[in-house]
Amino acid sequence: MPTIDNEGVRLHYQVEGKEDAPWLVLSNSLGTTLAMWEPQMPDLAQRFRVLRYDTRGHGASGVPTGPYSVAQLGRDVIALMDALHIERAHFCGLSMGGMTGMWLGIHAAPRIERLALCNTSALIGPAEVWNTRIAKVDSEGMAAIVPAVIDRWFTPAFQQRAPQQVAQVREMLAQTQASGYTANCAAVRDMDQREEVARIQAPTLVIAGTHDQATPAKDGKLVADRIAGARYVELDAAHLSNWEQADKFTATLVDFLTGKGQGVAHG
Ligand SMILES: O=C(O)CC1=CCC(=O)O1
Numbered sequence: 001m002p003t004i005d006n007e008g009v010r011l012h013y014q015v016e017g018k019e020d021a022p023w024l025v026l027s028n029s030l031g032t033t034l035a036m037w038e039p040q041m042p043d044l045a046q047r048f049r050v051l052r053y054d055t056r057g058h059g060a061s062g063v064p065t066g067p068y069s070v071a072q073l074g075r076d077v078i079a080l081m082d083a084l085h086i087e088r089a090h091f092c093g094l095s096m097g098g099m100t101g102m103w104l105g106i107h108a109a110p111r112i113e114r115l116a117l118c119n120t121s122a123l124i125g126p127a128e129v130w131n132t133r134i135a136k137v138d139s140e141g142m143a144a145i146v147p148a149v150i151d152r153w154f155t156p157a158f159q160q161r162a163p164q165q166v167a168q169v170r171e172m173l174a175q176t177q178a179s180g181y182t183a184n185c186a187a188v189r190d191m192d193q194r195e196e197v198a199r200i201q202a203p204t205l206v207i208a209g210t211h212d213q214a215t216p217a218k219d220g221k222l223v224a225d226r227i228a229g230a231r232y233v234e235l236d237a238a239h240l241s242n243w244e245q246a247d248k249f250t251a252t253l254v255d256f257l258t259g260k261g262q263g264v265a266h267g
Pocket residue numbers: 028029030031094095096097124149152188214215239
């Protein structure tokens with residue numbers, strides 16, 4: 001199991017795909033692992049050298065004492081890139097992964113080639129909601145929040161249509177260590193990148209989900225509107241659009257990373 005140590009924190013990663021192809025870094029959402037990218041991997045691995053990793057507090061990465069910050073999550077990516085001698089990479093993150101991507105686009109611009117910010121927000125409030133969730137997980141464990149979170153991640157139609165995929169994702173969430181989950185909830189709660197995103201200069205794709213209640217489409221639109229030249233695409237999905245509209249998500253991402261596709265699109 002490949003890992004690096006970033007200032008005492010173990011970061012678990014996997015490298016797959018074509019050698020000598022452009023690097024693409026994939027960053028997971030809150031309560032998932034690098035396995036959240038399974039629907040995309042067959043296509044992405046044909047075209048890119050893919051680095052995916054477990055955000056600290058998740059999967060097989062370390063779970064240092066929280067709270068964490070989005071800046072720490074961004075610096076973990078730089079540490080991984082440094083350790084693997086990756087000078088520049090495309091970056092795709094979903095939800096919390098997208099927040100990490102915004103931080104990188106703002107604070108580590110020379111390292112980022114193209115940026116895909118998916119089902120994400122530059123500010124995700126209100127703080128009370130996060131504090132309530134943190135308190136619930138602290139006192140009752142992950143099981144107490146799993147059903148409500150899954151209902152935000154997938155539409156009822158997808159839950160009916162793809163019960164096995166939903167079960168796979170539910171298991172990822174349920175297996176997340178409670179203290180790692182709440183430390184990342186705090187990072188998300190404390191982030192406000194609404195002003196700074198305007199500094200992003202990397203070519204940027206924003207993907208949103210029409211039925212996303214966690215990071216609503218209007219939040220994605222705000223991010224896209226503030227980044228010069230950003231492409232905005234809305235998919236018929238809830239929060240984990242890379243599962244619910246896997247083919248469209250992958251095609252949109254590949255088109256963007258390979259320099260095809262322009263403007264605003266819905267689908
Ligand atoms: O889990 C949720 O409720 C939605 C979410 C917010 C940040 C993230 O990564 O997922």
